[in-house]
Amino acid sequence: MFDSDRQKPKKTYDRKTAKLKAADFCAYQERSQQQVRDKLYDYGLHFDEVEEILTELIMEGFINEERFARAFIGGKFRMKKWGKQKILQSLRPHKISEYCIRKGMEEIDPEDYWQALLEHTEKKYAQLSGNSPYIIKGKLTQHLYAKGFESDLIREAVEQIVKD
Numbered sequence: 001m002f003d004s005d006r007q008k009p010k011k012t013y014d015r016k017t018a019k020l021k022a023a024d025f026c027a028y029q030e031r032s033q034q035q036v037r038d039k040l041y042d043y044g045l046h047f048d049e050v051e052e053i054l055t056e057l058i059m060e061g062f063i064n065e066e067r068f069a070r071a072f073i074g075g076k077f078r079m080k081k082w083g084k085q086k087i088l089q090s091l092r093p094h095k096i097s098e099y100c101i102r103k104g105m106e107e108i109d110p111e112d113y114w115q116a117l118l119e120h121t122e123k124k125y126a127q128l129s130g131n132s133p134y135i136i137k138g139k140l141t142q143h144l145y146a147k148g149f150e151s152d153l154i155r156e157a158v159e160q161i162v163k164d
Contacts, residue, residue, distance in 0.1 A: 012044030019053045026062035030071040032094035033063055069096050069104030077108050081116045084108070086148020114157075117149050121157045137162055 013021065021043065022036055033054060040050040057063045072091065076082045082090075084105065091101060124143045128136045137158050144154045 015045065015049050015053070018043040018045055018049075019056065022053060022057060023060075023062050026057060030068045031063060032068050032072075032096060033058075033065060034093065034095045036063055065096055065100045066103050068094070069100040070107050073101075073104035074107035077113070077116070081120065081147070083117070083144070083148030083150065084113075085150060086146075089148070114153070117144065117153055117157045118161070120144055120147055120149075121161045125161050133162060 018040055022040055025031060025039055026036060036057065037050055037054060040053055045053070054063065069091070072094075073087055076087045076090065088101070091104075096104075121140060121144060124140055125136070128139055131139075140158050140162065141151075141154055144157065145151065149157075
């Protein structure tokens with residue numbers, strides 16, 4: 001067996017050290033409960049210990065699901081210009097509540113969202129050439145759908161940018 005085939009043994013921590021490391025993990029950037037839970041399990045803790053530490057971190061303000069959702073959603077939109085569908089899909093592994101997701105979606109200004117969609121549409125349209133308008137519209141729609149935008153908005157944006 002090659003050295004690269006062996007997995008490095010996971011380091012286990014006692015409860016106190018694990019809590020300190022988890023607090024540092026949360027202090028670095030916003031984290032979801034699920035991310036911290038996974039990290040604590042990686043530290044070799046068991047269910048009861050993990051849940052106790054999570055509760056303590058929430059009480060101490062290290063973890064806040066609504067704050068995480070706002071930061072995550074706002075960041076994915078502002079930095080990557082993702083559509084709402086793609087953002088929701090990427091939030092699924094974090095197991096965020098519907099309430100927190102709704103609060104996080106408030107971070108997206110509808111006007112900015114529409115402008116981001118138009119920017120994506122114009123940029124991709126400039127890359128497509130030499131095909132029939134039907135093929136161009138299909139490729140644009142597919143691209144925008146992959147970016148996570150809703151189909152009704154995609155249709156409007158494509159019609160606005162692509163003039164037959």
